[in-house]
Amino acid sequence: MTGPLEGARVLDLTQGVAGPYATKLFSDYGAEVTKIERPGRGDASRRLGPFPRDEPHIETSGMFLHLNTGKRSVTLDLATASGRDLLLRLAAEADIIVESFRPSTLERLGIGPHELAEANPAAALVRISSFGQDGPYRDFEADDMLLYAAGGVMQVTGDPEREPIKLGLYAPLFFAGCVIAGMMMGALRTSLRDGQGERVEISIHEVLTASMDRGGPNIVAYQYSGALMIERIKNVVYSGLPSGVYPCADGYVQVATQPAWFPRMCRAMGREDLIDNEHYASNVFNPDFLPEMEAIFYPWVLSHTKQEVMEIAQAEGWPVCAINTVEDAYRDPAFRARDFFRTIDHPVAGTFEYPGLPIRFKRTPGEMGVAPLLGEHTYEVLTERLGHTPQEVAILGQRGVI
CATH class of the missing domain: 3.30.1540.10 (formyl-coa transferase, domain 3)
Structure with missing residues (x-):
């Protein structure tokens, strides 16, 4: 089924959770998302569980399969001149480019904003990083827990008599991914309207600090009085009734x-x-x-x-x-009545049910496709879109470019 984003082309240079979740939403709702992965290793989330029978495999990570539904995987070694050239040719056909490398990585490789703009002046560029493309924390290492902590939100989570605790699983990064997807829409619309690619910089640290999930209100409350609107407190009894x-x-x-x-x-x-x-x-x-x-x-x-x-x-x-x-949620009659879960047959992982589309469009509902095998679409993209011969693709493979 077509989705509301049908016709949009996304060049996806993200990995992990936040960026891939944003581009997954674009894919599920109809955009053509081409995911660039490192030859032989792929996205880091391919090495995150769960795995069927608890046996790690690059093609069966439940995290990767959920975050990359319907995308196309192209493997490119961006450390090679040929890999960079192929990337720029793909960028020339994209409506929006999304990347989550360490700050300055693209510039160091010679495929930074300037080169991407030369390849396609009309394409939007969205840059995702932990702490921003500049500033004193730019090069700091971070994961979801560290970003949650740095934004002042983790400090108000948990029992007041114990240490602060994080939210379960990767909640901060999935939240950031939702925000990123919304801003991608803004970047895409502005670029299409003006004919000039918008440049968007997203700091996950700032997304979490500005969120209404305790971060934003507490920043304002602190300035008002030096106290916080939301703190770690014990259960407080407000009435004579169970709550x-x-x-x-x-x-x-x-x-x-x-x-x-x-x-x-x-x-x-x-x-x-x-x-x-x-x-x-x-x-x-x-x-x-x-x-x-x-x-x-x-x-x-x-x-x-x-x-x-x-x-x-x-x-x-x-x-x-x-x-x-989780078992209760999987079997919940409300989800079943609304046909929420989607059955997807993966050639290596097998057939499983995945959480379905969180937002329902009536005329253009979108559809979740199977997540790609590593490099599954490299040959197709290089031959059909970029015009390479099978012999040229074989040579690129022998040289380790793809």
């Missing part, structure tokens, strides 16, 4: 109960008799009353599964949600 994480028969649920929702909670628990009981109704705002209310709530919640608790509560308009494991 927060509670155990149930097969796991945990997240409960949100405002005093105005007391009747909803009572109906969900089958205790309508408490709604007009003066002793209970008059204490819903009293935090000291919580233990007495929990004495009624615990037996009920522990007698039901998390799915049951959620469905019973939500039927009464009481915001309660199951805290799902």
Whole structure:
């Protein structure tokens, strides 16, 4: 199926998580994304798990397969003059070029912004780095945890009596990838409108610091008063009603109960008799009353599964949600009813279901394709797009250029 970005050509020089996730979104929604990889090794994410049967293989990384759906893989050794020449010829056909090398790497190779602009003045160039293309941190090493820490966000995550903790998995980098994809759209539109390639520089450090996920508001709050809007705090009891994480028969649920929702909670628990009981109704705002209310709530919640608790509560308009494991999410009836997961058959990894498209277009829905084998499309691109003969491609392979 066609997507809203059909017709756009992306030259993808990113690796890892943030950049590839941004270009994955472009690919899933119809853009033609040509991914440049290093011969023999490929994107670093090819060496990140999970792997089928826990056996590492360059073609079966679950991380890579998810981040690179529908892309085309071309292997080029950019340390060679021929590799750089081929890259510039591909750049000449691109609408947008995205790269995430260390700052100054492209300049050192002789394929920096100046050379790319000479090859294609109309193509947008998006440059992604950890701390920016300049500044005192430019050359610092970083991963998702370090970037999360440097932006002041990790400091307010976790228990106040323990060390700060990171968010699970690669959440900061996936968030950055979403922001990058949006800015890629801006760069693409500006370049097409003006006929001159826009130049975009993205620092993941700055993306995380400016985000509304505690970073941005805390920067402003600090300037207002020297205090923070959001800090690491212990669970605070605000009323006499259950709120927060509670155990149930097969796991945990997240409960949100405002005093105005007391009747909803009572109906969900089958205790309508408490709604007009003066002793209970008059204490819903009293935090000291919580233990007495929990004495009624615990037996009920522990007698039901998390799915049951959620469905019973939500039927009464009481915001309660199951805290799902990955297995729970995979089998969640809401995802299944909406046909969220997509089955993709990979020639090496096998057939698996992948998280589907997060945004749904009606007329141009887009489609997730299979992630490429390393260098899978090199021959096709060099012969059909760049006009090389099979013999010339063979020679490039013998010389280690591709």
